[in-house]
Amino acid sequence: MPSDRLGGADGPGPIRSEPGSLLEHVVVAVFGIDEEDRICYWGPGAQNLFGHEAGSVLTRPAAALFPEPAPDEGPGPAAHLAERARALGYWRVRLPALHRDGSVFDCGFRVFPMTGATGASVVIGLASRGDELDRVKTNLSFLDSLFETCPIGLVMLDEELRYVHLNQAMADMDGIPLDEHLGRRMADIMITSDEGEYQRMLRSVADEGRTVIGTLVGLRTPGHPDRDQVRSVSFFPLTGAGDTRRGLGGLLLDVTDREQAILEATAARRRLALLDRAAASIGTTLDLDTTARELVGAVVPEFCDASVVELVEWMDETEAFDPELPVATRRIASGTTLPGPAVELVSGLREVTYPPGSNTHQMLSTGRPLCFTVDEDFATRTVVHQERAQLLLDSGLTCILMAPLIARGTVQGIAMFGRSAARPAFAEEDLGLAGELASRAALCLDNARLYGKVRDIALTLQRALLPSAPAAGPYVDISHRYLPGSRGTEVGGDWYDAITLPDDRVALVVGDVMGHGVPAAAAMGRLRITAKTLARHTAEPAALLDELDACAQEAGIEWATFLYLLYDPRTGRARIANAGHPPPLVRHRDGSVHSVGEVLGVPLGVGGVPYRSVEIEIPEGAVVALYTDGLIEARGQDIDTGIDALREQLRAPLGSLEEGADRILANLLPDTATDDTVLVLARVSGAPGRPPARGTGSPRRASS
Template sequence: MTGPLTPLSESPEDPFSPARAVSVVLDGRARVVGWSERARELLGHPAEAALGRPAAFLLPPEDRAAVRTVAEGVGERGWFGVLPVLCGDGVERDFGVRARLVIRDGGIREWYLEAAPAADVTQWEIERSVMDGLFRRSPIGIAVHDPELRILRVNRPIARISGITPELARGHRTGDFLVEQDAATVESGLRQVLATGDPMIFTEQSCRLRTDPRRERLVAVSAFRLDDAEGRVLGVTQLVEDVTDRHRARHRLAMLNEASSGIGTTLDVTTTANELVDVAVPGLSDCVTVDLLEPVLLGEDPVPGALGPLRRTALKTVASKAENLLMPVGTLRSFPGDTPQGRCLATRQAVLVAEFDPTGPFSGLDELRARHARERGVHSLMVVPLTARGVVLGLVSLWRYRLPDPFEEDDLALAGEFAARAALSIDNARRYTQQHRTALALQRRLLPRDFPEHPAVAVAHRYLPAGGTAGVGGDWFDVIPLSGARVALVVGDVVGHGINAAATMGRLRTAVHTLADLDLEPGEVLSHLDDLVTRLAGEQERDDEGGSGEQVVGATCLYAVYDPVSRICSLARAGHPPPALVTPDGTIALPELPPGPPLGLGGLPFEAAELELSEGSVLALYTNGLVDGLEHDIDLGLERLRTVLAAAPARPLDETCQSVVEALLPVRPADDVALLLARTRTLPDDKVACWELSAEATAPARARAVTTAQLAEWGLEELTFTTELIVSELVTNAYRYAGGPVTLRLIHHHRLICEVSDPSSTSPYLRRARSTDEGGRGLLLVAQLTARWGTRHARTGKTVWTEQELPGTPLAERPEVDLTALL
């Protein structure tokens, strides 16, 4: 209730102003000698009832002693307190009272009292404290402008932002401190508030000072109009909060979110490195480079602790040209240990150089690039290691030269997050690259590299591994020479991708070669492959029990056998697309083949169809990845294939093959693609001789005679002796064991082919006769005299065939015959 107080200045809302306060004058004996009209209104006592009375009558009896206490306490500084006052209506009310001592001429002492309702005084004190706090203690900047937007008053935070004192700000405009563009934005908003009366709430604006225009700060501005009691516009009050740090934090969070979705979208090391620099420039840095160890780019495991040269993999800068500043992409270089990059690699810790000197001895830049860096204004550097699973993969270097603020710890933490995400993605990409290259190398080794010249067909082929994350798959093709100058054409596709699919493809291709050597019909070949795929799937399922490996559950295959003598092509398919056939006149067809089920389902037969092909026909075998892609369906793919193949008869096969790939696969395919084109050939009639021999004892003699005559006609007299032995042995066996007519056929092409057919299905077999045996040496003799021999079965009977090298064949390719060992 008591206490000295420094006199307060009046304001329009001051409850102690003369117009609002109670005024009372007391003489030296504390009697009322002065009573204002406002005293009569608020206290309810008329002047005639108060003048001359002791002031104590205004207080309750228990508080009347306070009058003397107040009088004694009033000094030169005055007194202020709250006293209960008895009003004219008998009600006790609290009033705030200020008192000061007045000494008149002659030393007369009087006291001047001012009083106001305590509630008004309390409210006034609160409002005064708020106003004082806003302009003296508030962390939010406040600026008061007149209607012409001249500054009337600013508090200290505004002064700190503008870089001047509150006193110097008075009378100036915003444009005197901010750059023109930012000042125009601020004043435009304030004029809008003045014109409409609608407040502006938390509008973020740029705030660049004329004294430092490169340094950008962000402020949140609110504003409201000032009106007097009669509605006249007095000005506008502006509240300004520096939100630069908040904005930067929000910006960093947005960049981190962008990095989470923008880095590591593919399993490609170079793409991931470029995604990293795209995220960091220009939001965090003006220039970013990514340097990776050589083994990482090759998909190999980096040697722990061995930090060899690094190759620049990605670079991005806000400048239009960066070649004068940094080494270009592809450059291989090492970083000395005293450079920031060298320290980063050695310690595996990020390095922050807030004040970077490009021309310094430890900058890591050569003299030319250091000079260009200094000219560009490079002033700050961060180097962050790319580390994943405990292994250093490379490093990221970030420079600033356009952004005026140097890098700080928060920037280093953000760059570390970028690097951590990128390093894990790069390591995943490296591992994928390693696996992909292994699978691709395996498949390349398993696929045929080239095919020797064959009398039945001329071929061209293409194999394209899948793009994206699918990797190599199980597509394959093959051209297998068969007996009788025939050839087998094979295209297949194993379900799945990766090493498992490639390995399964290799096993199937080996099986096809084995089955082809048995001269089985196409339907029989597919039946045996079906059994094999079923067994392989069962084996893999047992090996993967409890795991999550890829299950190879099937495959598709198209198997065709072409005979250049009869021009008959026998084809069978297992869940595979039909071939395309182009006749010499350009007619294109997709032959209707019996649609066998995919391999691995089991239990269903495979039927073959026979086509008679004219010489020069083109047979196109392919996997479904060629015609069925993401960009089009299979019908459109087949139509495009027809269009390209229309020109096949008049073009070299290899050109046609490349045209098919370019037309149907303008981009890297999503699935493996195998394409095999074969142009048929026909053996001339004068290269084939055929005789039917009756089943009688003279058959071997007649066979030798016709053989000798035919070889003389072909100019192959050098082969007469061995061929007579072969023909005599095969015809004798047929006559002795088969019965029925015997057919002898000779084919002269790349080799001399001899075929003996009989109606028996019993196959001869090779054995080594004992010294006491009189027979059993015939087939061993045949095997020694020929390059190849074998038996093939037909629907009725069998054919035993041999192949002999022609005269002029290099000795290394001709079989050695030791007849003495056989006799």
């Protein structure tokens, strides 16, 4: 082995242990001893440890590295090292060593033989100061003991805040096995309700090098899902020396008992957050079933494992509750996260009857939320059928909280919330939360119920006033459709009619009263009846609109559009007057379509403007389309675009009028249409002796 291979002054620095480890600052000397016990190799670390430069020590006896032995001690330490290495193949020992300055220090040696390139045997020695080795051993022992026995949670996170190392105390604190932490993000284990503040704190330690000491954090973990904890946490950045992983080190201490106030505040924030979310999500529509489902969705699974909402079927809302009578309810919403029996329990029954003396009667008698333990006594008293009672006992629910849904001083229904053994039983604070949720839901359900009654009245009135099968005489075939808007919108004032007149004439009428609900339906009925009466005594459409406008003003109807078309099959001509309504469309046999838009007056009820009429010729077999704006208006679309779309639908082969009406509505009306819609298709034919057609349906003359 060449003596100056690594011994020059310009060679690499001292050999050290792996960067980032506890051995990083321990100098390791490497040297070689030949068969004559002379130094044949001298590394940079040896120069640092013993103080000799390579040029001054190479080829010298290895005994120069040790203090002079006593005369009666036999072979010196260097010879002993070489002999043990060759005899054992590997040997370690602690010996006094001699520094160049004459000082003696304790040194640890590791020696083993090697065969050089020339075949000669060389003993390689590795040496480090004994005190440095002792320090590393002490630190390692301390850290091992710390991770094994320390009651404080110790954790190491990478830069993405994922677990890379932790102790058993940390795993026990989380209730999750140690190995199931590794690779997971801390946010998946420590679940806080502080809107991300804890995670932002950790990020600041990782990104900005901040140190956090003794910060209190309220949390839950998947291992203890129903146990609120408070921990004192301290975090510091890891340096990432050498090529080691950067990240965070942390110490966490469970101080739940000491910080019960924080725990209670965390629970209170969670309840308030649930109430806020519920307030925003319950009552978004005026539909009973939707409102009930929103309540169930707000509480499952955050507040409970199962929930149902039931409406009480009172004979009369004003009747007093009699605890001696059964209570009949209708279940309109349910939900659960539990398996099998619980699903059947909450969703398998629509009509429910509670016998006198049930826990439901007890709750209704108090008018306050009550909590009950699910046992055989509860099941027997509350559930009528034995098989349903057994289903309750098998469901996994251990406690049920019942809350009355009270609005306007009347019990509207019942909300029930159930928890399994995996959660703690309902506490007093949970009763208050259930009461708040029930109050909110009861108000929304009451609004939906009242709205439904008013809407049913308006629909009934409107259907009674609209013609079910308008007669149109022998020369006009009629197909008509009326579609109320979506359930979230009150019924409107759209209407239509076909009026048979002397000499086989037919008046086609369509109108739209501004507004919704019972007032709009009543106004529509007055206009329809008045228009029908006037049609039998007024031959001129413009004059009819003048009379109808005066009647609208007298009745307080401020705005209503109206279209009147009077068809005479003997001449094939029609006279039209319009009070602000979308124009009729005429489809000819060849598929061409044109609108009669030249005549347009102000809506009824405005007053002060005379109406005029136009006369057009309608060819044999042509189809006239009358409609209301619900068919052609849509959000973000103007009326002209809607009329063009209807025109395209009319150009297609119609087939029968019934088929054509269904196809047009299916293609033009979205499922979410919010306005009422009327469509009337009328196919005309001429009476015997009708004169030949003279035009294409263009206006002939106007009168006022």
